[in-house]
Amino acid sequence: MPAMAQKNYAQDSTxxxxxxxxxxxxxxxYENLRYLTKQxxxxxxxxxxxxxxxxWSRQVMEKMNLDTVYLQEVMVPHWVRxxxxxxxxxxxxxxxxVDMNIVALGASVGTGKQxxxxxxxxxxxxxxxxxxxKKKVKGKIxxxxxxxxxxxxxxxxxxxxxxxxxxxxxxxxxxxGAVGVLVRxxxxxxxxVAHTGNTRYEDGVEKIPAAAISTxxxxxxxxxxxxxPNLKFYMRMTSEMLPxxxxxxxxxxxxxxxxxxxxxxxxxHLDSWDIGEGAHDxxxxxxQSIEVLRLFNDLGIKPKRTVRAVLFMNEENGLRGGxxxxxxxxxxxxxHVAAIESDAGGFTPRGFGLDGTKEQxxxxxxxxxxxAPYGLHDIAPGYGGADIGPLKGQGSVALIGFKPDSQxxxxxxxxxxxTFEQVNRREMQLGAASMASLVYLISxxxxxxxxxxxxx
Amino acid sequence: MPAMAQKNYAQDSTxxxxxxxxxxxxxxxYENLRYLTKQxxxxxxxxxxxxxxxxWSRQVMEKMNLDTVYLQEVMVPHWVRxxxxxxxxxxxxxxxxVDMNIVALGASVGTGKQxxxxxxxxxxxxxxxxxxxKKKVKGKIxxxxxxxxxxxxxxxxxxxxxxxxxxxxxxxxxxxGAVGVLVRxxxxxxxxVAHTGNTRYEDGVEKIPAAAISTxxxxxxxxxxxxxPNLKFYMRMTSEMLPxxxxxxxxxxxxxxxxxxxxxxxxxHLDSWDIGEGAHDxxxxxxQSIEVLRLFNDLGIKPKRTVRAVLFMNEENGLRGGxxxxxxxxxxxxxHVAAIESDAGGFTPRGFGLDGTKEQxxxxxxxxxxxAPYGLHDIAPGYGGADIGPLKGQGSVALIGFKPDSQxxxxxxxxxxxTFEQVNRREMQLGAASMASLVYLISxxxxxxxxxxxxx
Numbered sequence: 001m002p003a004m005a006q007k008n009y010a011q012d013s014t015x016x017x018x019x020x021x022x023x024x025x026x027x028x029x030y031e032n033l034r035y036l037t038k039q040x041x042x043x044x045x046x047x048x049x050x051x052x053x054x055x056w057s058r059q060v061m062e063k064m065n066l067d068t069v070y071l072q073e074v075m076v077p078h079w080v081r082x083x084x085x086x087x088x089x090x091x092x093x094x095x096x097x098v099d100m101n102i103v104a105l106g107a108s109v110g111t112g113k114q115x116x117x118x119x120x121x122x123x124x125x126x127x128x129x130x131x132x133x134k135k136k137v138k139g140k141i142x143x144x145x146x147x148x149x150x151x152x153x154x155x156x157x158x159x160x161x162x163x164x165x166x167x168x169x170x171x172x173x174x175x176x177g178a179v180g181v182l183v184r185x186x187x188x189x190x191x192x193v194a195h196t197g198n199t200r201y202e203d204g205v206e207k208i209p210a211a212a213i214s215t216x217x218x219x220x221x222x223x224x225x226x227x228x229p230n231l232k233f234y235m236r237m238t239s240e241m242l243p244x245x246x247x248x249x250x251x252x253x254x255x256x257x258x259x260x261x262x263x264x265x266x267x268x269h270l271d272s273w274d275i276g277e278g279a280h281d282x283x284x285x286x287x288q289s290i291e292v293l294r295l296f297n298d299l300g301i302k303p304k305r306t307v308r309a310v311l312f313m314n315e316e317n318g319l320r321g322g323x324x325x326x327x328x329x330x331x332x333x334x335x336h337v338a339a340i341e342s343d344a345g346g347f348t349p350r351g352f353g354l355d356g357t358k359e360q361x362x363x364x365x366x367x368x369x370x371x372a373p374y375g376l377h378d379i380a381p382g383y384g385g386a387d388i389g390p391l392k393g394q395g396s397v398a399l400i401g402f403k404p405d406s407q408x409x410x411x412x413x414x415x416x417x418x419t420f421e422q423v424n425r426r427e428m429q430l431g432a433a434s435m436a437s438l439v440y441l442i443s444x445x446x447x448x449x450x451x452x453x454x455x456x
Numbered sequence: 457m458p459a460m461a462q463k464n465y466a467q468d469s470t471x472x473x474x475x476x477x478x479x480x481x482x483x484x485x486y487e488n489l490r491y492l493t494k495q496x497x498x499x500x501x502x503x504x505x506x507x508x509x510x511x512w513s514r515q516v517m518e519k520m521n522l523d524t525v526y527l528q529e530v531m532v533p534h535w536v537r538x539x540x541x542x543x544x545x546x547x548x549x550x551x552x553x554v555d556m557n558i559v560a561l562g563a564s565v566g567t568g569k570q571x572x573x574x575x576x577x578x579x580x581x582x583x584x585x586x587x588x589x590k591k592k593v594k595g596k597i598x599x600x601x602x603x604x605x606x607x608x609x610x611x612x613x614x615x616x617x618x619x620x621x622x623x624x625x626x627x628x629x630x631x632x633g634a635v636g637v638l639v640r641x642x643x644x645x646x647x648x649v650a651h652t653g654n655t656r657y658e659d660g661v662e663k664i665p666a667a668a669i670s671t672x673x674x675x676x677x678x679x680x681x682x683x684x685p686n687l688k689f690y691m692r693m694t695s696e697m698l699p700x701x702x703x704x705x706x707x708x709x710x711x712x713x714x715x716x717x718x719x720x721x722x723x724x725h726l727d728s729w730d731i732g733e734g735a736h737d738x739x740x741x742x743x744q745s746i747e748v749l750r751l752f753n754d755l756g757i758k759p760k761r762t763v764r765a766v767l768f769m770n771e772e773n774g775l776r777g778g779x780x781x782x783x784x785x786x787x788x789x790x791x792h793v794a795a796i797e798s799d800a801g802g803f804t805p806r807g808f809g810l811d812g813t814k815e816q817x818x819x820x821x822x823x824x825x826x827x828a829p830y831g832l833h834d835i836a837p838g839y840g841g842a843d844i845g846p847l848k849g850q851g852s853v854a855l856i857g858f859k860p861d862s863q864x865x866x867x868x869x870x871x872x873x874x875t876f877e878q879v880n881r882r883e884m885q886l887g888a889a890s891m892a893s894l895v896y897l898i899s900x901x902x903x904x905x906x907x908x909x910x911x912x
């Protein structure tokens with residue numbers, strides 16, 4: 001091992017220890033999350049709370065004595081849920097009337113104030129739906145009930161396998177003449193709460209109302225249908241899409257001392273669904289991103305490259321913030337070295353997934369001896385994140401997804417129980433320190449070329 | 457790579473996948489935990505609930521069609537908490553009377569029904585206490601208030617650093633004439649709830665009452681003392697030690713097909729503190745140990761060596777079960793290959809700590825390619841566990857501690873909030889599958905000699 005590399009290793013190891021020590025003994029970021037979740041709360045794009053979150057997080061960063069804090073204008077969809085949804089089996093032979101927990105899917109049209117009542121046809125896949133054909137689907141509510149495959153070790157893999165039902169269900173069902181859609185909630189567990197999330201329509205295909213049903217009630221509905229295939233389901237939703245609203249990405253940065261034009265983004269999304277408090281999704285990611293800047297400031301770390309925290313707007317139902325950010329980065333000729341996103345919950349860190357070149361992956365893997373003492377063992381090719389996705393292909397930017405432990409994420413994801421109480425301060429702060437440590441290493445060495453390699 | 461090793465690798469990989477698939481799609485063990493925590497509840501040694509836990513878990517294993525299920529007699533301490541404790545600052549200048557959450561430490565004597573009122577002297581260490589000397593300590597309550605060092609990445613390390621106060625506080629204080637002890641609760645967080653746990657007395661030193669105080673109130677008491685060093689603290693506890701009671705270790709086993717005399721123990725402790733439900737400590741460890749046997753049975757895995765689940769009695773306040781088990785193992789000339797303990801909570805698995813020879817560690821490390829896909833990256837020298845500790849030195853037994861993620865453990869440890877609700881089914885089941893996978897590999901290859909080595 002060359003002497004220089006050895007010296008670097010010792011210095012870097014010391015810096016990273018300082019980052020963790022500080023993060024684990026500070027309550028500031030956790031208290032910021034408390035404010036965001038408890039004082040502002042849910043903050044769907046276009047809502048007054050989303051505007052409050054923009055202004056509050058701008059103020060938080062303004063107080064931090066950064067080099068720059070600014071907003072980036074972006075027009076966002078403005079969908080509103082309306083009244084609390086009603087879901088009900090009205091005439092089951094076995095149980096008569098049974099209320100069931102449903103939540104409208106984002107972008108969904110409403111049912112009209114009278115609601116909608118129809119027979120239900122259950123399917124597990126689009127293939128099964130196609131086979132049924134128009135004759136058996138027309139006039140009915142299609143119930144997509146394929147559960148998570150719980151044998152996946154990471155829950156995100158189970159989500160990826162199942163979420164086509166939520167996104168593509170309404171169009172596929174409407175093409176066969178269905179009048180409504182129920183989708184089994186996207187979760188590993190059998191729960192009372194229903195999980196919202198966005199759906200899609202297509203031009204030329206009728207927009208039919210679509211809701212998620214709790215897994216507990218999905219199981220019950222499936223059982224009742226076996227006894228009584230002609231039961232009727234009543235659903236009432238007054239959701240609607242309103243005109244687009246002006247909103248913002250919120251950005252703060254520390255300029256690099258040696259290569260200020262080389263930018264490292266660290267970010268999460270500031271918007272959330274309109275139920276719950278958007279704590280794990282993605283309050284923690286945003287507060288962690290701001291925390292990276294705080295840690296650099298408090299520890300007097302002057303990054304060689306520019307470190308920029310970006311709180312993206314509208315990840316949940318449009319990705320307008322991510323797209324706008326990439327568009328402006330390109331228009332302004334900015335050079336992004338790396339973009340790191342935290343949007344998988346504020347849980348104990350496990351590692352990073354990297355969407356980039358082999359050389360970039362090797363550079364991060366070479367830092368494993370510095371990161372493993374903090375439980376960051378899982379460094380592998382992987383998904384970066386939705387918000388940073390549009391940056392892909394701009395120069396040689398590496399897209400990096402922060403990977404926390406995934407087991408509990410879909411217990412809370414997109415529900416009324418995604419609240420501050422579900423976040424553990426240490427787990428969240430370990431995540432912030434993990435992100436800060438990787439940002440620090442990239443700011444020192446970049447991700448391309450031999451300078452990136454540091455060996456123990 | 458030799459062809460034989462390659463063939464083994466493929467077979468072992470398939471078997472381990474089956475173990476995880478089964479564990480992640482079964483609810484049986486989790487429902488067992490629900491019964492243990494909700495129907496039986498807290499089960500301190502000597503309590504009727506501990507007896508219920510013994511009989512119930514025996515019945516659970518009896519139904520499993522194992523080769524042997526039996527009980528091992530052990531006399532255990534019978535300490536009772538008595539009335540709910542009262543802790544109170546009675547005359548602070550700033551706030552007058554302030555109630556504070558305290559819980560008697562296990563083994564502690566009571567205060568008498570009238571309670572005890574005295575001035576408080578706060579210390580952070582035994583050295584500080586010694587320096588104060590008899591003059592400043594006599595007649596007072598000693599308040600040990602050294603917090604967890606939160607910069608430790610694993611919370612167990614912070615616990616180890618701080619727990620001397622709980623164990624050794626009463627003797628050290630009594631030697632200087634103190635009349636009572638308050639110990640800051642053993643947790644990383646600032647919480648309302650107080651954390652119990654065992655303390656010790658010494659022959660010839662007066663037994664003075666000792667309680668844990670919640671970290672929130674420890675902080676408050678410390679603040680009040682700064683304003684008013686002469687404030688008085690009132691504590692009332694009616695705890696007492698009763699005569700020993702007959703209890704049992706509960707044991708079930710599947711005999712090995714090729715080397716039945718070589719035993720692999722997998723275990724946890726069946727007793728718990730008398731507050732809360734003993735869910736993470738250590739209901740999960742016990743249910744996971746039974747689950748290892750269930751997985752072997754359901755998957756038709758015939759272990760070459762004997763696999764024995766041991767639910768130890770009295771880990772919390774005596775370790776009598778662990779000692780008795782080791783004593784009988786020795787007396788009966790049993791040969792233990794390995795003992796694996798799960799007593800660090802039912803959280804996401806991170807790896808195993810091994811207390812054994814270098815060769816044994818190398819054997820387990822050689823299996824890392826089989827275990828890493830399941831998040832088991834952290835295989836290193838480490839602590840086995842309290843219950844299996846007395847086996848140390850018997851033949852060449854390796855003591856292995858299952859290591860789940862540690863971040864949340866001391867949020868719940870020894871408190872009223874260590875309940876079933878805090879356990880995530882997937883996290884618990886991943887732990888059971890991790891233990892079963894390691895047991896499977898040891899049962900196939902042992903831990904000593906070249907047969908233990910399997911390479912990818």
